Amino acid sequence: MLKHFRLCWRNEIRQRYKLIHFYDNIDVWEIYDLEIALQEKHDRYCDPGHTETIAKLQKRLREHKKSMRLHKRSLKEL
Incomplete structure (x- = not known):
């Protein structure tokens, strides 16, 4: 039974697909x-037909995270 847990997530939405990454004390993708x-009722993460799409969206999400870190760093320098 979970007494307390913090849920953090990031998502990447590209036209047809929405990728969600729950992280921190868990590591779950949808x-x-x-x-x-x-209504987002049917998670397709384990569907082998979406492997390529998932890889592309995960790459975009990683690139976005990296650019945000660089942006925050440059703001601190101002």
Whole structure:
């Protein structure tokens, strides 16, 4: 039973797909095909048909995180 846990997430939305990464004390990924499941009820992360899409979105999310760290660093220098 969980008494307390903090939920942190990042997501990447690109037209048709929404990728979500829950992190901190867990490491869980979800992906939703928004053309099929607008209510986000059917996680497709374990679906082998989405492997390439997941890899592309994860790469974009990592790049975004990196650019945000660089942006925060440059703001501190001002």
